[in-house]
Amino acid sequence: MKRIxxxxxxxxxVVLGIYFAVGLTRDPSHMPSALIDKPLPEFDxxxxxxxxxxxxTSDLDGEVALINFFGSxxxxxxxxxxxxxDIAAREGVVIAGIxxxxxxxxxxxxxxQRGNPYVFIGDDPSGRTAIDFGITGAPETFIIDHKxxxxxxxxxxxxxxxxxxxxxxxxxxxxxxGDDAP
Amino acid sequence: MAAEIGQLALILAFxxxxxxxxxxxxxxxxxxxxxxxxxxxxTLVQGGLILIAFLCLTYVHAISDFxxxxxxxxxxxxxxxxxxxxxxxxxxxxxxLLWALILALYGAALAVSxxxxxxxxxxxxxxxxxxxxxxxxxxxTSNPFARSFPAPADGMDLNPLLQDPGLAIHPPFLYLxxxxxxxxxxxxxxGLITGKVDAAWARAVRPWALAAWVFLTIGIALGSWWAYYExxxxxxxxxxxxxxxxxxxxxxxTALIHSLRVVEKREALKVWTVLLAILAFSLSxxxxxxxxxxxxxxxxxxxxxxxxxxxxxAILAAVTGGxxxxxxxxxxxxxSHATFQPVSREGAILLNNVFLxxxxxxxxxxxxxxxxxxxxxxxxxxVGAPYFNASFLPFMALxxxxxxxxxxxxxxxxxxxATIGRLWPALAAAGAIGVIAAWxxxxxxxxxxxxxxxxxxxxxxxxVDLLIRIKAFSSPPGAAFIRAANLPRAYLGMTIxxxxxxxxxxxxxxxxxxxxxxxxxxxxxDVISIGGFDARLERxxxxxxxxxxxERAVFSVEREGAALRDLTTERRFYPVRGMQTTExxxxxxxxxxxxxxxGEKSEAAGWAVRAFFNPFAVWMWIGAGxxxxxxxxxxxxxxxxLMRRAPTIDPGAAIAAPQGAxx
Numbered sequence: 001m002k003r004i005x006x007x008x009x010x011x012x013x014v015v016l017g018i019y020f021a022v023g024l025t026r027d028p029s030h031m032p033s034a035l036i037d038k039p040l041p042e043f044d045x046x047x048x049x050x051x052x053x054x055x056x057t058s059d060l061d062g063e064v065a066l067i068n069f070f071g072s073x074x075x076x077x078x079x080x081x082x083x084x085x086d087i088a089a090r091e092g093v094v095i096a097g098i099x100x101x102x103x104x105x106x107x108x109x110x111x112x113q114r115g116n117p118y119v120f121i122g123d124d125p126s127g128r129t130a131i132d133f134g135i136t137g138a139p140e141t142f143i144i145d146h147k148x149x150x151x152x153x154x155x156x157x158x159x160x161x162x163x164x165x166x167x168x169x170x171x172x173x174x175x176x177x178g179d180d181a182p
Numbered sequence: 183m184a185a186e187i188g189q190l191a192l193i194l195a196f197x198x199x200x201x202x203x204x205x206x207x208x209x210x211x212x213x214x215x216x217x218x219x220x221x222x223x224x225t226l227v228q229g230g231l232i233l234i235a236f237l238c239l240t241y242v243h244a245i246s247d248f249x250x251x252x253x254x255x256x257x258x259x260x261x262x263x264x265x266x267x268x269x270x271x272x273x274x275x276x277x278x279l280l281w282a283l284i285l286a287l288y289g290a291a292l293a294v295s296x297x298x299x300x301x302x303x304x305x306x307x308x309x310x311x312x313x314x315x316x317x318x319x320x321x322x323t324s325n326p327f328a329r330s331f332p333a334p335a336d337g338m339d340l341n342p343l344l345q346d347p348g349l350a351i352h353p354p355f356l357y358l359x360x361x362x363x364x365x366x367x368x369x370x371x372x373g374l375i376t377g378k379v380d381a382a383w384a385r386a387v388r389p390w391a392l393a394a395w396v397f398l399t400i401g402i403a404l405g406s407w408w409a410y411y412e413x414x415x416x417x418x419x420x421x422x423x424x425x426x427x428x429x430x431x432x433x434x435x436t437a438l439i440h441s442l443r444v445v446e447k448r449e450a451l452k453v454w455t456v457l458l459a460i461l462a463f464s465l466s467x468x469x470x471x472x473x474x475x476x477x478x479x480x481x482x483x484x485x486x487x488x489x490x491x492x493x494x495x496a497i498l499a500a501v502t503g504g505x506x507x508x509x510x511x512x513x514x515x516x517x518s519h520a521t522f523q524p525v526s527r528e529g530a531i532l533l534n535n536v537f538l539x540x541x542x543x544x545x546x547x548x549x550x551x552x553x554x555x556x557x558x559x560x561x562x563x564x565v566g567a568p569y570f571n572a573s574f575l576p577f578m579a580l581x582x583x584x585x586x587x588x589x590x591x592x593x594x595x596x597x598x599x600a601t602i603g604r605l606w607p608a609l610a611a612a613g614a615i616g617v618i619a620a621w622x623x624x625x626x627x628x629x630x631x632x633x634x635x636x637x638x639x640x641x642x643x644x645x646v647d648l649l650i651r652i653k654a655f656s657s658p659p660g661a662a663f664i665r666a667a668n669l670p671r672a673y674l675g676m677t678i679x680x681x682x683x684x685x686x687x688x689x690x691x692x693x694x695x696x697x698x699x700x701x702x703x704x705x706x707x708d709v710i711s712i713g714g715f716d717a718r719l720e721r722x723x724x725x726x727x728x729x730x731x732x733e734r735a736v737f738s739v740e741r742e743g744a745a746l747r748d749l750t751t752e753r754r755f756y757p758v759r760g761m762q763t764t765e766x767x768x769x770x771x772x773x774x775x776x777x778x779x780x781g782e783k784s785e786a787a788g789w790a791v792r793a794f795f796n797p798f799a800v801w802m803w804i805g806a807g808x809x810x811x812x813x814x815x816x817x818x819x820x821x822x823x824l825m826r827r828a829p830t831i832d833p834g835a836a837i838a839a840p841q842g843a844x845x
């Protein structure tokens with residue numbers, strides 16, 4: 001009986017090892033989303049404190065856009081932020097931001113401090129819209145096509161490499177689709 | 183040429199490590215001197231070869247040899263020379279080579295220290311097995327010496343966040359900590375094989391465990407300090423997976439250095455201590471797996487490659503799985519005859535271990551919960567700081583409640599009421615400070631005031647116990663001082679480290695809970711007021727650094743109209759990587775840090791400036807330094823006092839001995 005007790009650490013480790021092994025087969029940043037190819041969830045978010053303009057589903061009228069969930073409390077967002085600034089300035093991509101579960105005023109001061117890459121910013125203090133999007137953490141970014149459908153989802157900070165490799169080609173393709181459409 | 187020499191040295195080191203690990207299996211007789219000598223020599227040769235490989239990599243980085251892929255990807259001709267050197271380990275391949283180098287250096291240090299014994303030979307051999315696994319990992323998945331054809335004209339530069347003195351020296355300390363636990367692990371495995379885990383075993387292991395713990399403490403503190411001043415958000419700890427990866431071995435290691443003391447003094451808790459030694463190193467490996475495999479997203483993530491993840495998982499399975507199998511087979515044979523009462527130093531250390539290991543488990547679960555859920559359901563969730571604060575901090579609070587009396591209890595059988603009674607000045611001070619803190623910070627969270635009170639109780643208790651021990655209240659200062667100098671190093675070290683922990687906690691409460699923050703736009707000449715100070719934005723100038731351009735804001739800080747000093751803060755832009763970094767302007771004072779960062783400029787409103795006042799922030803680093811110092815002092819404890827003590831003691835004598843006669 002006592003000997004079985006000594007097997008417990010090994011047994012626990014084996015279970016853990018299986019989890020690690022399966023976990024290796026999952027890419028934590030590329031996630032399928034139930035929303036892919038579906039229309040954007042309906043929302044009409046108020047402006048964050050200190051701004052006047054909010055963000056609603058209807059704002060993205062026929063334009064290819066990025067919707068980026070961020071928060072002033074989110075450290076990875078600090079890493080991602082200069083990349084978004086760059087994309088907005090250099091590539092002219094419309095980026096909309098949703099300030100997720102932030103304290104009043106915190107999002108505004110964060111953007112004042114670092115610069116604002118967003119054309120629209122919606123405030124989602126309760127996380128209600130985040131649930132509609134099914135997001136799991138910040139930052140998380142969705143690519144919307146000209147018909148207002150969700151086409152791609154990326155979890156985690158966008159780095160220059162990821163932008164160049166995955167996101168930018170898709171944005172260009174979607175823009176072309178939009179131009180070709182009657 | 184240097185790259186080829188390094189490559190060759192690495193291959194030879196691999197073969198040597200294989201021999202070092204396999205020799206006892208071939209020879210069978212651990213006690214024969216030819217085998218002992220050959221393993222000892224192999225350890226030293228392996229260390230020398232890895233050192234050559236490491237120096238070769240350093241050389242190609244130093245001269246910016248862009249025909250080596252590793253240099254191209256992580257360096258730039260304009261990068262300052264110091265960061266060309268730190269760039270050697272500022273990337274995956276180089277950092278793994280540093281890992282292997284430190285592993286080899288620990289092995290070499292053990293090989294030249296102490297006299298030869300079966301235990302030491304076995305331990306070196308286990309080190310050799312670990313080394314061969316890691317060198318193979320470098321050779322097959324992460325070769326730092328790969329050439330690039332054709333050689334580009336210039337490199338891609340090092341991530342600017344890593345171009346910083348704090349982060350340049352952070353990884354070596356962290357690895358000295360992580361890898362140091364490989365030695366205690368090797369000792370645990372050797373102890374299981376020989377079946378002898380006794381006071382002599384604990385005496386051999388303890389200095390290494392303490393050394394690893396000291397380095398890990400410094401490494402974590404440096405990382406936290408770096409995050410504090412470089413990331414520009416005023417925080418110091420974010421419960422990020424990679425931070426947790428260094429914190430979990432630290433918690434297990436902390437439990438280990440305590441329980442080792444019980445084995446050394448009383449030959450009790452043997453099985454538990456061996457398990458902790460396995461756990462501490464396994465958690466170091468899990469940390470490596472976490473960072474290099476990309477199973478979890480983190481701001482720290484290195485270049486991620488699934489092959490590497492599989493390889494490290496295989497190493498983890500072999501090291502941890504193998505040692506736990508050995509544990510299951512051999513640990514039941516470790517007999518412990520020593521008995522102790524629940525209320526005793528041993529009991530207190532066991533309680534401390536329970537708190538530490540439980541706290542470690544909560545951090546582990548929080549870190550890996552997203553992975554578990556992903557594997558089970560395919561959905562992903564994230565666990566944030568609120569979980570960690572809510573689950574981890576209560577255990578730490580409970581630990582602090584028991585820390586001072588626990589450390590002051592006698593071995594074998596103590597008296598709790600009498601011990602607490604002796605420490606009454608600390609208890610009174612803790613109560614008073616807790617109440618004052620609650621009153622001053624009201625309506626702030628009462629938990630922070632409680633934390634401050636507990637810190638005073640723990641730290642004050644350590645001081646009061648020391649003063650009682652040296653009879654500071656009843657004898658002339660000279661005599662008390664001599665007594666203090668003659669105290670066992672282990673006791674002195676413990677007292678310093680416990681005091682350091684209390685100081686850290688006050689810093690954490692101050693900078694974590696009581697901090698204030700203001701953000702506003704400022705034109706030149708505007709004043710921002712925080713923490714009783716007025717900071718006037720004097721001017722913003724644009725400067726060119728070696729591989730960046732910077733906007734530098736100069737503030738003059740005043741208090742009640744009196745000019746005190748200037749404070750500068752920078753925002754740097756690194757064109758090669760297209761990244762920005764903030765260099766916060768920090769004025770460190772004992773009562774708190776005045777912390778200013780510069781943000782974007784708005785044409786209409788001026789510069790966005792973020793100002794913090796972080797009470798007691800510097801106490802965190804001072805406290806961490808004290809903890810490391812305490813560990814270092816304890817590591818030098820001479821075993822002579824213990825030699826005299828037989829493993830079995832007459833129970834009557836122990837009870838009759840005055841409290842504080844031993845540590």
